[in-house]
Amino acid sequence: MSREKNFMKNILIYTIGNFSSKLLVFIMLPVYTYYLSVSEYGQFDLIVTIVSLLLPLVSFQMSEGIYRYLLDAKNEEDQARVITNGLLVVFRNVLIFSLGFACVNFFVKIDYFFLIEGYLLALVLSTVYLQIARGLKRNLEFAIAGIVSTVANVTMNIVLIVVLHLKVEALLISVITTSVTIVLYIEMRVKVLRFITFKLIAGDVTKMLTLYSLPLIPNLINWWVMNASDRLVLNYFIGFEANGVYAVATRFATIIMVINQIFYLSWQETSITEYNSKDRNAFYSKMFDKYMKFQFSGLFGLLAFSFLLIAYFIDGDFKEAYYYMPPLFIAMMFSAFSSFYGTGFQSAKETKGAFYSSIAGSVCNMILNLILVPQIGIMGSAISNATSFFVMWVLRIYQTRKYFSITIDFKMLGSLFILLAGFLVIYYSNVFALKIAAVIAAPILFLFLNNWMVKGIFRKIKFSPVKEKL
Numbered sequence: 001m002s003r004e005k006n007f008m009k010n011i012l013i014y015t016i017g018n019f020s021s022k023l024l025v026f027i028m029l030p031v032y033t034y035y036l037s038v039s040e041y042g043q044f045d046l047i048v049t050i051v052s053l054l055l056p057l058v059s060f061q062m063s064e065g066i067y068r069y070l071l072d073a074k075n076e077e078d079q080a081r082v083i084t085n086g087l088l089v090v091f092r093n094v095l096i097f098s099l100g101f102a103c104v105n106f107f108v109k110i111d112y113f114f115l116i117e118g119y120l121l122a123l124v125l126s127t128v129y130l131q132i133a134r135g136l137k138r139n140l141e142f143a144i145a146g147i148v149s150t151v152a153n154v155t156m157n158i159v160l161i162v163v164l165h166l167k168v169e170a171l172l173i174s175v176i177t178t179s180v181t182i183v184l185y186i187e188m189r190v191k192v193l194r195f196i197t198f199k200l201i202a203g204d205v206t207k208m209l210t211l212y213s214l215p216l217i218p219n220l221i222n223w224w225v226m227n228a229s230d231r232l233v234l235n236y237f238i239g240f241e242a243n244g245v246y247a248v249a250t251r252f253a254t255i256i257m258v259i260n261q262i263f264y265l266s267w268q269e270t271s272i273t274e275y276n277s278k279d280r281n282a283f284y285s286k287m288f289d290k291y292m293k294f295q296f297s298g299l300f301g302l303l304a305f306s307f308l309l310i311a312y313f314i315d316g317d318f319k320e321a322y323y324y325m326p327p328l329f330i331a332m333m334f335s336a337f338s339s340f341y342g343t344g345f346q347s348a349k350e351t352k353g354a355f356y357s358s359i360a361g362s363v364c365n366m367i368l369n370l371i372l373v374p375q376i377g378i379m380g381s382a383i384s385n386a387t388s389f390f391v392m393w394v395l396r397i398y399q400t401r402k403y404f405s406i407t408i409d410f411k412m413l414g415s416l417f418i419l420l421a422g423f424l425v426i427y428y429s430n431v432f433a434l435k436i437a438a439v440i441a442a443p444i445l446f447l448f449l450n451n452w453m454v455k456g457i458f459r460k461i462k463f464s465p466v467k468e469k470l
Helices: 004-025 029-035 036-058 064-074 076-107 113-135 139-163 168-190 203-213 218-239 240-273 280-313 316-347 355-374 378-402 410-428 432-449 451-460
Strands: none
Touching: 004 139, 004 240, 029 139, 029 240, 036 076, 036 113, 036 168, 036 218, 036 240, 064 076, 064 113, 064 203, 064 240, 076 203, 113 139, 113 168, 113 410, 139 168, 168 410, 203 218, 218 240, 218 355, 218 378, 240 280, 240 316, 240 451, 280 316, 280 432, 316 355, 316 378, 316 410, 355 378, 410 432, 432 451
16 A cells, blocks of 8 residues: 555544544533533643643653554564563553652642542553554554543533533543543453563663653643643633633634644654655655645634534633634644654654754743733733744754755745635624635635545545455
């Protein structure tokens, strides 16, 4: 199978798994905004924010190291060596964290202590399991795990929130259920435990994995600063209510993030395997051009349809989120461009290179947050987010020139920005006819700009029928 067809096949698989599962969660927004107060939803979002910071610190980001070296594994023994030593580091770190977290709770009582600890530990393990499945090229199992776990999540949410009338604890129990379901499903289908062989424990392998993974920790912390410090600043200057509104606005922005993740997961594998090919630069340039058009056209669609989504999915005070969504949509697009270039660090196994651009972006974000939030409130955080991700992308264009050279079609890029400006004007206008025109134009632009994807999905991807044994 050619690399383009393999790439399109992966996109199709990840789309089925990621988009459908995240769509179910998105459908739950009316439940959250109806049964939870702005303050309660803001508190949960803050807990998720803090756990997302602790995740790389506890796991050493070992999931990425395991994934990267599983792609290089030549046989099952190599795979077992990587998985065994990677999980050894993870379990050691989990034990140390659990003891430390219990000591902290002994002196300073933490609300929802056991649920927060359970959430973090389950998230660490499920993240590792998902990357093991990808590293073993069990992409279909990876995708289905997302669907199965999200069905469990939604079921738990309905039972705990709607029927039992629980609040923050219901959301925490549901996300724990999600992670546990992922682990159980992948173990059932992939049988990860069969790869654990104690005789393969080796200091040089754990060192190799750690040296690859550790530089990703400060990089991810900086991504956390970029994505999550907004909540802390908003909570400090305004309160939980503002954080709740901002959280809903970012939930809509995650639609783009889900699309980004689908492409990124497929591109990450392709970029690594094609890194040493002779036509690497031409191939990478072609893929970025397609990605750029895909991102902008998706952004146009969200801007066009957001007024309908807000009307039917959001209740009460949360509707204010509508005004803050466009800069967050744009932020996710620049984040995607930055991640595309970031695969160069992984392909070259020079993961420490990602740190510097991330630091610059996070510093920019913090400074702008502290300046803008006291002046213009929630919009300040949204603008800070978009600006900082743009800065990161520009820096990575310069940084990654040592790994590959991507040619950007600036004429097309300029045209897309002009169209974006038009959609933004319509978004903030009160002219209903213009909004309907945008709803009609957005799908047409999507099909025009992404005809390669439509053809790839419906004409090029052919799955061979399974032949029955006679």
